[in-house]
Amino acid sequence: MENFWQTASAQLELELTPQQYSAWIKPLVALDYEDGKLRIAAPNRFKLDWVKSQFANRITALACQYWEAPVEVQFVLDPRLNAKKPDAVRPAPANQVEPGQLRPSAPAEPQQNLNIANSPKREQSRINPDLTFDSFVTGKANQLARAAAIQVANNPGVSYNPLFFYGGVGLGKTHLIHAIGNQVMADQPGARIRYIHAEQYVRDVVTAYQRKGFDDFKHYYHSLDMLLIDDIQFFGGKSRTQEEFFYAFEALIAAKKQIIITSDTYPKEITGMDDRLISRFDSGLTVAIEPPELEMRVAILLKKAQSEGVTLSDDVAFFVAKHLRSNVRELEGALRKILAYSRFHGKDITIDIVKEALKDLLSVQNRQISVENIQKTVADFFNIKVADMYSKRRPANIARPRQIAMYLAKELTQKSLPEIGELFGGRDHTTVLHAVRKIAGDRQKNPECNHELHVLEQTLKG
Numbered sequence: 001m002e003n004f005w006q007t008a009s010a011q012l013e014l015e016l017t018p019q020q021y022s023a024w025i026k027p028l029v030a031l032d033y034e035d036g037k038l039r040i041a042a043p044n045r046f047k048l049d050w051v052k053s054q055f056a057n058r059i060t061a062l063a064c065q066y067w068e069a070p071v072e073v074q075f076v077l078d079p080r081l082n083a084k085k086p087d088a089v090r091p092a093p094a095n096q097v098e099p100g101q102l103r104p105s106a107p108a109e110p111q112q113n114l115n116i117a118n119s120p121k122r123e124q125s126r127i128n129p130d131l132t133f134d135s136f137v138t139g140k141a142n143q144l145a146r147a148a149a150i151q152v153a154n155n156p157g158v159s160y161n162p163l164f165f166y167g168g169v170g171l172g173k174t175h176l177i178h179a180i181g182n183q184v185m186a187d188q189p190g191a192r193i194r195y196i197h198a199e200q201y202v203r204d205v206v207t208a209y210q211r212k213g214f215d216d217f218k219h220y221y222h223s224l225d226m227l228l229i230d231d232i233q234f235f236g237g238k239s240r241t242q243e244e245f246f247y248a249f250e251a252l253i254a255a256k257k258q259i260i261i262t263s264d265t266y267p268k269e270i271t272g273m274d275d276r277l278i279s280r281f282d283s284g285l286t287v288a289i290e291p292p293e294l295e296m297r298v299a300i301l302l303k304k305a306q307s308e309g310v311t312l313s314d315d316v317a318f319f320v321a322k323h324l325r326s327n328v329r330e331l332e333g334a335l336r337k338i339l340a341y342s343r344f345h346g347k348d349i350t351i352d353i354v355k356e357a358l359k360d361l362l363s364v365q366n367r368q369i370s371v372e373n374i375q376k377t378v379a380d381f382f383n384i385k386v387a388d389m390y391s392k393r394r395p396a397n398i399a400r401p402r403q404i405a406m407y408l409a410k411e412l413t414q415k416s417l418p419e420i421g422e423l424f425g426g427r428d429h430t431t432v433l434h435a436v437r438k439i440a441g442d443r444q445k446n447p448e449c450n451h452e453l454h455v456l457e458q459t460l461k462g
């Protein structure tokens with residue numbers, strides 16, 4: 001049954017847009033299959049109705065194809081939502097009231113849906129047992145972050161507090177903070193640890209506000225031993241949440257309780273964030289997680305395939321890793337597609353099969369990036385006019401973005417230095433060379449510059 005669902009959802013991923021897939025199919029859980037009846041659970045009534053009306057036929061067809069027999073598919077509400085209700089009404093000890101428990105109908109946090117083992121301690125902590133240091137592949141891009149994570153997991157509250165990870169989407173920030181949580185939970189089974197996505201924290205603040213439940217809210221968060229908070233950029237512009245978080249932060253740090261934060265950008269770049277919070281975020285250790293380099297992408301593919309019981313040849317792993325460069329989540333998605341394709345067609349995984357399975361993805365990756373596109377993207381990013389890319393003006397707020405655009409033109413297109421110079425208002429090739437060297441040097445020395453360039457590269461590669 002699990003095998004069926006893995007294969008079917010990978011097939012649906014091929015057929016749907018990424019948004020449709022992650023909104024409707026990803027949250028579903030295949031519960032059981034017996035006597036030609038398959039039960040699939042959706043996390044809430046809204047999703048249930050939509051999936052029934054839009055995808056029931058396709059899922060049924062896939063099931064019939066898989067079992068080579070008629071299958072009746074029943075869509076039901078996720079039984080864990082019902083199972084949670086008694087907990088929600090049971091009076092919890094005063095020091096363990098979770099804001100989420102006050103609101104039984106609250107949607108589960110997106111990242112928490114499926115993988116949480118059922119022990120009450122895990123339920124409370126929301127730590128995903130699958131995301132460990134063991135399953136985390138290390139390379140140049142994340143070795144510093146991993147070393148800091150291990151240090152903090154070994155000495156929570158003592159070494160770096162807060163520990164702040166930043167990096168682009170799908171690079172392993174969430175994985176790493178769960179890994180810390182898992183290790184501390186194993187070392188100190190009594191510790192009160194809580195993982196929370198920043199969006200959920202915002203919702204909890206709103207609920208506490210509506211129910212005048214701030215005392216419980218404060219008590220809960222201020223008495224934790226470790227708080228792991230993911231994607232804190234979601235606090236941007238939400239002043240009440242920031243205020244509450246500020247108090248929690250101060251209380252926990254003063255009591256030497258560990259706080260670990262992730263964000264898609266470094267503290268100073270988070271928009272709409274109170275300065276006093278920004279300075280506190282930066283007061284422990286701030287570490288970047290970079291996009292994985294080629295060897296690491298290969299290692300990730302080999303490891304993930306192995307955990308699916310499949311051996312990928314090095315050729316295939318290199319081929320995929322060379323073409324998909326942006327993040328680990330994308331690699332995982334590609335691998336799922338390849339496995340599904342080869343299972344459905346009963347064919348071994350060769351480079352030709354990979355090309356077929358990843359047709360859409362590869363065509364997007366190979367899309368030509370033009371110098372004009374780079375100029376426009378960089379100008380938008382730095383809020384200057386595109387015309388300034390060709391102009392002779394030289395104030396620093398224009399000169400630097402222009403140099404960055406020249407650097408990206410050299411990195412991402414096949415154009416020669418003189419051709420690039422021409423496209424930047426008829427500049428000499430030595431000017432372009434100077435810009436390329438300058439930005440490459442800054443990138444080496446300055447993690448913030450490096451991060452900025454990654455964001456631009458990811459935007460340009462779509």
Ligand SMILES: Nc1ncnc2c1ncn2[C@@H]1O[C@H](COP(=O)(O)OP(=O)(O)OP(=O)(O)O)[C@@H](O)[C@H]1O
Nearest residue numbers: 135136137138168169170171172173174175328329
């Ligand atoms: N170094 C790694 N080794 C193994 N798996 C990884 C690694 N980095 C990321 N992953 C996997 O890639 C997927 C995306 O990672 P994760 O959710 O941690 O990214 P993120 O940086 O938190 O992204 P976002 O900002 O979008 O939340 C997860 O399934 C995670 O397990």
